[in-house]
Every structure is written in C-alpha cells, then in structure tokens.
Amino acid sequence: MSDWKAKRFWKEATVEQADEGFEVRLDGRPVKTPAKRSLILPTQAMAAVIAAEWDAQEGEIKPHLMPATKTANAALDKVVGQHAEVADMLADYGDSDLLCYRADRPAELVARQTALWDPMLEWAQQAFGVTLALRTGVMHQPQDAAVLAVLRQQTHALSAFELAAFHDLVSLSGSLVLGFAAARQARDVEALWDLSRLDEIWQAEQWGVDDEAEEMAAIKKASFLHANTMFTLCRAA
Template sequence: MLPSLHRMLASRSMALNSGLCRGLCALESTVTQKRSQASSAERKKFYESVTIAQGEGGYEINLDHRKLKTPQGKIFTVPSEPLAIAVATEWDSQKETIKFFTMHLTTLCNTALDNPTRRNKDQFIRSSLKYLDTDTICYRVEDPPGLVELQTNEWDPVLKWAENRYDVVIGSSTSIMGPVIPDKTKEVFHRHLASYNSWSLIGIEFMVTQLKSLILAMGLVDRFLTVQKAVLLSRLEEEYQIQRWGNVEWAHDYDLQELQARTAAGTLFVHLCSSSSTIKHKLLQD
C-alpha cells in the first residue's frame, strides 16, 4: 500500500523583516515554543495499515478497519480520489507517533467537513480578498537602495503578471497606507474566486494567510509560480536581511521549511479539490 500511495501522489504533484538584529534570545524563544507546541500535538500511532474506500458521499480513509472521522465525529469523506490518496499518504507516513502538526491536508479536509467557524462561500471569498489591500508585494520601501532594487526586480514581474492575467489595476506604494486598490479590481477577483468550490476556497484562504498575499497565492493556483518561489517572494525582506547580517540556521531555516510545507499543502489541496478526475483502481493493486 505504501509504495502505491507515494507513486500515485507523486504523479499528481506539481512543479511546485528580520535579521540578527531581532536578537538570538527572541529567536530561540520562538523556536522553543514551536517545538513545545509540536510535541503536544502528537499521539501514539494506533494503526498498521491505511486504505481508501469509495463511499456514498465520496472517498473515505480507513485506518486498519476503522473509518477515519473528523474532530466533530463525521465520517472523513473527501470529494476526489487523488485527494484521498494524498491524505492517506499523510497517515501512512506517520511513524511511532502521529504528528498532527505535519498533516496539513488532513487539517484542511477537517476544516472543510466540519466548518467550525460556520462560514459560507462568500465569507471565505471575502476573507481572502481582504488581503489584497495589504498584499505583501504591494508594500514597498524607500530605503535601503539594495532592498528597493530587490523588490522592484522580484515583485514587479509578478504584479505585472497579475494585472495582465486578470485585466486589472493593482499597483504598489511606499506609503504606510499601501496602494489604493480600485473597486473594479476587487470585483474582478471576487468573481474569479467565486468560480471555485468551497473546498478550494478554504485552500486558497490557507495559502493567502501563509504568504500574506492574494497575488502570490493566485500565482500558485495558476501555476505561474512554484511553491519555493512564492515563499521566497513572501519573505523577500527577511531574506535580504539574512544576506546582510547572516543566518541563524536553526531558526530561519525552521521557519522557511514550515512555511514551504504549509504553502505546498495548500496549493496541492486547491488543485486536488478543483479536479474531478479519478485514478484507475488497478493502480491500487501495486
């Protein structure tokens, strides 16, 4: 089962401000806190095998012979077989303990199934759309010159792509208030987001909150950017400071890897929720 899950998931995968001045103590405290939270979000593994079954409402995940359930006790059922395979891979990859903080796809599915905040589709859209007013790549600095040049060279091409792709005006600003986004632009993005189903919108919202950028998130959804590039662009000022002051490997690298993992999961989730394709069952016999 395990080799098949990894091969099938791989076949559906896509090419996907701070330096030392913040102080070593603050960085160490942050990492220690994260590690402590991670340790508390674990549970001893209680199953041996992970399988997928097609039910009335979609695809279910079985841990041994027990159906996986959501935190609210609902049967864990996803709309597409590729998504089921991806989730099953998360569970199959767990070792002696289940590290829930690494299972981003499972968490996103639980959110979609339980909808703990009781939001509707329009609320999910507005949640992502509000980031357009404070989008990371729209906020520019006036100094130092090196960072100004870096932002221009790296962010402008993405901004130009988005304006051409959606036929809108976005712009950038060095004002603390940010650029003034035209109402027409917001309307266009609202209509575009409305074309996605609720599951995909949950994934898009997750990506937007990770990157603090609706534009970067849509660049990922449209496959204009890879995950690595989008994450780098979202951390541009921090990476610039690292180049100037040096890297605290156990802190900066930890944050980078975490952000890449969450962003990759959100991107994959959106793509798999937007697809209605299935995988031939004969592949499950490998």
C-alpha cells in the same frame, strides 16, 4: 487527569468511492472529522494521500504527522459552514497585497522589488484583467473597488477544500496575487515563496542570517508547500 491517548486500532486504510466523492475507511469503517462529519474527499488522489497518512501511523496516533488529514478536516468542519466569511477574509488581502508596498530606499532593494514583484502584478493583470496600484512605504492606501470586486469574485469561486488550502497560500505569503499564482501553477512554488520573503532575504544579505528567524521561516515554507500540494490534489483527475 487521564493520560490515555488514541492508538492504532485498524489493520488497513483504504479508499472507497462515495456518493459525493471519495472516502477513507479503516478496516471498512469510514473516518470521521473531529466534528463527526464524514471525511469525503473531492478527488481520489487526495483521499489516497490521507489514507497513506493513516496507514503510516504506528502505535500512538500522531495528528501532527497527518497534515493532509488536518487540512481536509478544516475544510469540512470550518470552511463549509463559513465559506463566504473565509473567502471575504482572504480576498481582503488584495487591498493590502505585499507586492504593492514598495521601499523608497536603498536603490538596490527598490530595483530588486521592481524586477521580481512587477512581473507577478503583470501576471495578475493578464490572469484577471486587474491592475493593482503600487504604494511607497507601509501606510495602507485602498485599491480601486472595482479591482477588489474582481478578486473577491475569484476567491468566492473556490470550493471549500480549495479555500482551506488557499488560506495558507495567502496568509503565509501575505499576498493574494502570490496565492493565486501558486494555486494556478503560474510559477514554481518555491520561487513564489522566495518572492514573499524578498525583504527578509535582503535584510539577511545585509546584516547576516538570524537563525531563529530562519527556523521559523522554514516551518512556514513547509506549510506553504503543503498548502500548494493540497490545492493541487483538490483538482487532481
């Protein structure tokens, strides 16, 4: 087995305008994705962030320290060719959105869910003209097909780069509504993450903090915040 690892071979990472966007180049040579596609970014701001990741590499290349590059690679190598499938998968979260499934007890938890989650469903109603029905318990009950069709249309309207970032906003929070709220900067992104963990935060208050669970939650939060940054960079002027 070979222990060869890729090492830095370039002196400078730069951003150059290309026909379809902005390109990151290493000493003038364009960067390629793992699938050998040209790494063309939709905005100069996103390209600059990715170029900075490459410039920060020293010695052995460490892909885990290049999250923006990873997200861009996913957009080009995975989402571009499966846009409809990815959009459908994410839109399906609307049919079982976290914010719609409520506890029936204790009263304090019920009240907290009402106080913190209802405003987000009201935001969705104002933003998209849809009303998602509330459920008690965890058993799935389908939402109205017309409501889901509107949310599906909004999801399909996202570009491949937006969809790659949106994937983590939705899947990590368990909520299509919170994903859209983050993407549209409707609320502070850290507050939105806390809303997605309302039940876990409640449990920790009652029974104490589980260090292992909190460590995993911190990793997921970092990924959620990164996805939000990437979505914003997709639209940066």
